[in-house]
Amino acid sequence: MTDLETFRQETRAWLEENCPQSMRSPFKSDKDACWGGRKFQFQSEDQRLWLERMAEKGWTAPDWPTEYGGGGLSRDEHKVLLEEMARIQARPPLNSFGIWMIGPAILKFGSEALKQQHLPPIVRGEIRWCQGYSEPGAGSDLAGLQTKAEDKGDHFIVNGQKIWTSYADKADWMFALVRTNPDVKKQEGISLVLFDMETPGVSTRPIKLISGESPFCETFLDNVRVEKDQVVGEVDKGWTIAKYLLTHERSMIGNMGSTAAGQKTLSDLAVDAIGLEDGKLADSMLRTEVASWVIDSIGYELTAERARDEAKSGQGVGNVSAMLKYAGTELNKRRYELLVAAYGSEGLLWEGDERPAGALPQQWLRTKGNSIEGGTTEVQLNIIAKNILGLG
């Protein structure tokens, strides 16, 4: 037996023994996810146990080095772990911006002390992170950010405002882009800093969207003290790290073009809503539009697959994340427009427990943000035009 097969056997046995039964089903709603952190209320003892056991193995961050609490798995072993978890429909033990975003950045750019301080609590789900990037005056022009960090010797004093901070009101620490030098080219005076959300001067306010409640917040920073040893990488060199993280974020949001496993396809939902006549969707014009969407979504899915395969084979453009973000989010918006059309006025019922399409109107409105957050569609097209096509 190869090492990988042995690993598979052991992993299967371990999961069988340690994954609680109630953690072996897909999330029923976003509320089922475990986010961890100081303020998090576990939904069940099983949820807590599942996180604790996975964190103990380092499998909440399977590919991080073991010295920082990670699983230390190779790429192949990581894949096996995901396959074995999928086999029993095991839920992800932890959703975490720490694992998805700032952790990888600290691993790549951070000092040894920062790694020791921050990575193990992320793996254990003890500290929940939020991202402080956008500002009221710095959206697409992110590098134009104005939150000011004044040098006070061993620390900075930070003043400014962040916006679109997901879960700022629930997070324990923030990673934020701040201006440490106003006198140079805007990209060259930015630093990435870390601070505790309980630091005096930090306050948050939730943002209500056109779709209703949201995880987004405004975050106000009023004379907030940030220690100098909490700068990731070098002072004034934060923009490189920011771009690294944005590429990362783009590929996550771009995944929205996919129909998740277990989710009903657009055509199934349209058939539910409208019905078939002679085997064809009973509204012929809508059928055409749905077919066109299905064809485009096949193209999107296959391109995501090809990009992964090319990356593994060391081929390809590599810079396709902008295209996948653009195509994926635009597809998701179209999907919801077609769903609203398929259900008609009943699909737009805003309230009530007996709504045939559930929270469709809220979901439909929420998708409008997909092509804005994480870099607008227009910014993605700029990236393609400049970086890939060399237009300028």
Add this chain to the structure above:
Amino acid sequence: MQKLVLTEEQQMLKDAARGLFSEQAPVSQLRKLRDEKDPMGYVPEFWNQAVELGLAGTLIPESHGGSEFGHVGMGQVMEEGGRTLAASPLFASGVLGACALMLAGNDSQKDILKGIADGSHLVALAIDEAGRHQPLRVATKAEAQGDSFVLNGSKTFVVDGHIANTLIVSARTSGGERDESGITLFLVDPKAEGVSVERTIFPDGRNYAKVTLENVAVGADAVLGDKDQAAGPLQRLLDIGNAHLAAELLGLSSEAFDRTVAYMKERKQFGVYISSFQALQHRAAHMWSELEQLKSMVLKAFMALDANDDQASMLASAAKAKASQVAELVTNEGVQLHGGMGMTDEFDIGLFMKRARPAQLLLGDFRYHADRVASLKGF
């Protein structure tokens, strides 16, 4: 699962095909054929070179003189041919003719494959009877008389019809005009009595013909496959043809796009290169995004055909549908972004549009295939 990347051998074939087409059949060759109203519609010297490289037999088994390189391999050749708008019997003979015989032919009929592979025998598929593709709507009749059949009817949009040595004709041996059952394929000698083949001219300058059959007598040995049961193999053949047309459309769209981007970088207005205008940059970026997605769909369709995957029909139709849309987008934008020069015959960009439309319509356009994808997906 098979990775969505080319193998080293497939990449080598693609590179070799690109070299051949760009050197021996550049766009100027098609222009010359058109301008001189060349009676053959292709350059035999170029065809010989393509045959020598083994391209005509890419899909044919080694036992019949081919290289059995599969649809992914042949698809690379079609894509590269699309880039230079190369006119040759490759699609009609090497794809449709060869696959029709491989899918439905008996041993002696398969002997023709050797001639296809060595370029000496050209085949053309005659199935459409009206402007829009409806392969199962067959009014051409084949009446049994003893062991033989008598064919009456007419076919249109027959690729390479006027240069073919053998026509493959769909005709009704039973049932009503729109019945799926009752269709039979026949091998017809275009020189036989009662067959008339008239070349028709389309904007792309390529070879199409109208075929009329008047009391054409053929023997029982002319039946290709099972009598009355051609719909199944014909559908498979059309899946194959559509995937290869999608590849050609991918190639021609990619080339039209590359030329347009190059033009944007050399054309100046208002004292600056027009490539500096964001309104144009975004249109180019959108086209690139669409082309990348088409590329994935075409490759997947070929892999599914090679693997006999049960999704092959759906994927082939999806690829042809997308290819038709992307080709329409890119060739229209290509002319628009070339401005007035794009409207001149002197510039090549218009030739890509003129080839795209017939290739889109051939064997079914976006609408035909979007309908088919919906039906195959059960809605």
